[in-house]
Amino acid sequence: MSPRKNAGRFLLHSAVAAALLLPTMLYAADQITLRYAVWDRNQLPAEQEIAKRFEQANPNIKVEIELTPAAQYFVKLDSAAAGGVAPDIFWINMPYFVQYAKNGILQPLGDYLKDGTVNLDNIVASSVKAYQYDGQQMAIPRDVDSIAVWYNKKLFDQAGVSYPTSDWTWGDMKKKAAELQTGLKGSAFPLVMDLSIDGQDSYMNLLFQKGNHIVPKNGQPTDIANDNAIWVYQQLQGMMKDGLMPTAQQMSEVKTENIFQSNRAAMVYAGSWLAAPFANNPLINEHIGVVMMPKIERQSGVAHSLAYAMSAKSDHKQEAWKYIEFMSSEASQATLAKVVIPANKVAAKAWAEEVKKVDVTPYIQTLEVTEAYPTAGTNTPKWQNMWIGSLKKIFMGADARTEMDKSIKKIERIMEQ
Numbered sequence: 001m002s003p004r005k006n007a008g009r010f011l012l013h014s015a016v017a018a019a020l021l022l023p024t025m026l027y028a029a030d031q032i033t034l035r036y037a038v039w040d041r042n043q044l045p046a047e048q049e050i051a052k053r054f055e056q057a058n059p060n061i062k063v064e065i066e067l068t069p070a071a072q073y074f075v076k077l078d079s080a081a082a083g084g085v086a087p088d089i090f091w092i093n094m095p096y097f098v099q100y101a102k103n104g105i106l107q108p109l110g111d112y113l114k115d116g117t118v119n120l121d122n123i124v125a126s127s128v129k130a131y132q133y134d135g136q137q138m139a140i141p142r143d144v145d146s147i148a149v150w151y152n153k154k155l156f157d158q159a160g161v162s163y164p165t166s167d168w169t170w171g172d173m174k175k176k177a178a179e180l181q182t183g184l185k186g187s188a189f190p191l192v193m194d195l196s197i198d199g200q201d202s203y204m205n206l207l208f209q210k211g212n213h214i215v216p217k218n219g220q221p222t223d224i225a226n227d228n229a230i231w232v233y234q235q236l237q238g239m240m241k242d243g244l245m246p247t248a249q250q251m252s253e254v255k256t257e258n259i260f261q262s263n264r265a266a267m268v269y270a271g272s273w274l275a276a277p278f279a280n281n282p283l284i285n286e287h288i289g290v291v292m293m294p295k296i297e298r299q300s301g302v303a304h305s306l307a308y309a310m311s312a313k314s315d316h317k318q319e320a321w322k323y324i325e326f327m328s329s330e331a332s333q334a335t336l337a338k339v340v341i342p343a344n345k346v347a348a349k350a351w352a353e354e355v356k357k358v359d360v361t362p363y364i365q366t367l368e369v370t371e372a373y374p375t376a377g378t379n380t381p382k383w384q385n386m387w388i389g390s391l392k393k394i395f396m397g398a399d400a401r402t403e404m405d406k407s408i409k410k411i412e413r414i415m416e417q
Helices: 003-030 041-057 070-082 094-102 125-130 153-159 170-184 203-209 227-241 248-253 256-261 272-279 317-328 330-336 345-354 361-366 380-395 400-415
Strands: 032-038 061-067 089-093 140-144 147-152 189-192 265-271 288-291 305-310
Touching: 032 041, 032 317, 041 061, 041 317, 041 330, 061 317, 089 094, 089 317, 094 305, 094 380, 125 140, 125 305, 140 317, 147 153, 147 272, 147 361, 153 170, 153 265, 170 189, 170 227, 170 265, 189 256, 203 227, 227 380, 227 400, 256 265, 256 272, 265 272, 272 288, 288 361, 305 317, 317 330, 330 345, 345 361, 380 400
Parallel strands: 032 061, 032 089, 189 265
Antiparallel strands: 089 305, 140 305, 147 265, 147 288
16 A cells, blocks of 8 residues: 555544544533532532532533531631632631621622522521622522420420420420429429520520510611610529529530430420431430420521522632522422421421421421521621620629620620621
8 A cells, every 4th residue: 555545544544533532622621610618528428419410410510529627617718718719619607708798709699690590589588688798699598507495205294294385485484494393303404505605506596586686787786785685694594593404514514415315404495407316316216306496575596507609709600600500409409408407498398307206397487487697797706706705704693784784895896897
């Protein structure tokens, strides 16, 4: 065969090979990777399942989930945002939201929401509002927490006290606590609630139920030192003094959930994140129940949530929104129901169905009356820690009004920053 013919055949084979490779090369060139930052390893399997379904439906988009432990999450995210290399999508929570929105780290989502694929009316209202800034929706709620009261039927029966119901009041709860104290003769605490941290599953709820808002509202300053607030602090002081609750010192030494799970508490205020552990615990799950928190002046409570945020510096905003849409769908939200209460109100019911042995629907019912976890200014953790510091002294016995008078002006200044 002549060199010329051999060269012709080589060129023909090369052309065919190039034609066969062309779709693959174009596919590779078009494929992008979305970086998505999360912090909870327990929720990783659900996230991976959602990502896999999305990638199957969108083969040109790869989702790279970046897991960072909660303790380092915002430190790492702060650094990445400062360097202009934040993940395309990331979890944001209420305490850090205003800081990130004000500093231009979050992409406003108003234009993306216009197509109606993500219907905010289907999401828990308090969480939707919490992620709005300057009239714009800045993040889409992913999941939500609520608070309810669990009770130990065995201890109630032992003390001869009727079980609580979701229409009870604060007065009813105190009466039952006193009856339990008499009937149990010191063998268990009538009530426990965690007063040692931010109050999400304790005093914040009582303040909301008493009519307070905690953060500045309608031009008025914070009300955490007004008469209603002092009443709440004094109620808790009095219950500890009377032995209806463990002392602040006792509660700082052991977790409230451990007290309840060891059959040493008749009632406990607990977040929805403890529903599955309680219901799955064979030491208690045959004789426990859960009801809505007792009403004070109104039925209310704290609802905290995480949300999906898009980086304002993302190079792939259309694709990032496409994935946020996918994660916000009822089907994806139902996948999350295996581990958390989804923010989607329809999918939230699936969470209650996932929890076996105990009817936990009071957590879902509570979401109808909750208010968003209170945040104010650009440094919620700072003023919150100051408030917690004052409350620790109060719960250890300091005069509530005197102690709050010492700190309220400083707290107000930080809230306004």
